[in-house]
Amino acid sequence: MTPGHRTEHDLLGDREVPAGAYWGIRTLRACENFPTTGTPISAYPQLVDALAAVKAAAARANAELGLLAPEKALAIVEACREIRNGHLHGQFVVDVIQGRAGTSANMNANEVIANRALEILGHAKGEYESLHPNEDVNLSHSTDDAYPTAIKVATINAVIELLAAMSVLREAFTAKAEEFRDVLTRGRNQPEDAVPMTLGQEFSVYAVMLEESRGGLAEAVGPVHEINLGTTAIGMGLNTPIGFAGYAGRHLADITRLPLVTAGNLVEAAQDYGAFVRLSGVLKSIAVKLSMNCSDLRMLSSGPRAELNETSLPAGQAGSRIVPGEANAVVPEVVNRVAFEVIGNDATVTMAAEAGQLQRNVFEPVIFHSLSESISHLRTTCLALAERCVAGITAGTVAMRAAVAHSIGLVTALSPHIGYTAATGIAP
Structure with a gap:
């Protein structure tokens, strides 16, 4: 030796x-x-x-x-x-x-x-x-039941943290919606001028979208609480004493303080990863919504001399020397990048779940890895977006008021009174 x-x-x-x-x-x-x-x-x-x-x-x-x-x-x-x-x-x-x-x-x-x-x-x-x-x-147990149970417990705890982070971001958007409730701006329709609205209404939509996403995520994680600890190879319970699954399940629920339940059909629980596929799909939906919101934030703050310049995002870091005076609002861009990653991870989870054969899926590690990356990165970006971006957004009130005054969207209100044709003549 x-x-x-x-x-x-x-x-x-x-x-x-x-x-x-x-x-x-x-x-x-x-x-x-x-x-x-x-x-x-x-x-x-x-x-x-x-x-x-x-x-x-x-x-x-x-x-x-x-x-x-x-x-x-x-x-x-x-x-x-x-x-x-x-x-x-x-x-x-x-x-x-x-x-x-x-x-x-x-x-x-x-x-x-x-x-x-x-x-x-x-x-x-x-x-x-x-x-x-x-x-x-x-x-009395094996990899076949220990590892799937462990990744479910880990995933549930990670989702709990993500739900909390999404609440922080929702509250940040809600606070801005209240702050901007009387700030008039132009609504857009792909992306031409539509009728006027308030900037507060615009931000309230982001808050509502987040709360709806939180509800969907809380619902999707429910089936993940179903475990198969105590079933050993392919769910048959071979070499496991009678009653072990019940005892072990109750002890695990006590240790983790999670409402875990033993699966009704333990053979099915050993091979069906539909709960992870569903959860991953909800994470993708959250990522898509957040990315869309952040693309809006980037567009609204574009400028400052040219483009919209309707809001100002807090500068995260200085730009390179090629553009003197450039300061970059980098956090929304990171959210976009994380969204792309989550969308890719969803494809990985889908293919890994589909690739399981007969009574066992050997691709659990990549399923867990992909889900963990998605959940963790969404959590950290939600917190960063709330604290380092949304909280510091300011409104370009003067610029927006002037833009609304010259917007053809105002003419829409006249249409019921003078007719569409006459209103169209005024619009240019």
Whole structure:
């Protein structure tokens, strides 16, 4: 054995693992096999927390059923509690996009939890004869139910954060709608002058669109609460004791404080990813609406000497030296870019869900990765848009009043009184 290392064994043979690592041989092989994105699962703390919650729930259920010694169960639960409190996240090193249906992520969790539990029990890392990643941490469940359950818990928590961020943005638009309630401007119709409206009405539409999107997202995440923990391979429950799914599900709901329910048909739950497809579609809809809103903001503020110049967006950063005096309102542009990403991610989720075969879908990691990117980036851009853009928007009141006074849209009000033909003659 090389100094500073310990030797571990698996089906393929022996390998040396750094002595200080909490992960083991299965994680080592996964890192070698899947250098896919360079992004480890530790970049998704909600997934790491969810994996720890699943393992803690399983340990509690196994202890309750008399399958796991109380001292082992307590050590596993304590290790999981530490992870959920932010410890050892750096030990979750496998790539987020990996082969199989999350096996590497599941084993990474098993090994980290086992080695920390061994320390709690007074043993050295790697002394698996005292507490084993597979035999104890992974007891009564498998990747087939642990990983899907974990990505659902992680996704639900991420959506909760996105819903909160969307509320912040909606309130920012609502505040501007109130501030601009008496500011007269021109309505547009593709994109010619239409009838007058207030700038407040224009901003109130953005707030309403966001609230409608929030409602759709809250509804779409509902089916994600249906889990299949305790069903093992393809949902058949093989090698799982009677009652384990119920015990584990109740413990997981208690740990996560989420209204999780065990699926009615566990075979269906192992292969149907329609809930993720639906959720991704709603995220795409949110992205499209936000992008459209931000394109409006960019157009309304275009100028300042030429173009509309009806509003001013707070300058985010100075431009390059080629245009002296240029300051760029960059946040709405970022929202546009995130929207393009979310739309692409939706296509990925759709194809990955469709590509599942028979009783199992091995493309869960890319589904989770795509959903996580969409949810996380929408959340951060909603907050940035609210705080670094919408809150600082000002109205070009004088310019808009003059534009309305010269708009042909005013003639529309005369049409019922003098007739369309006569009004048309006045309009030019």
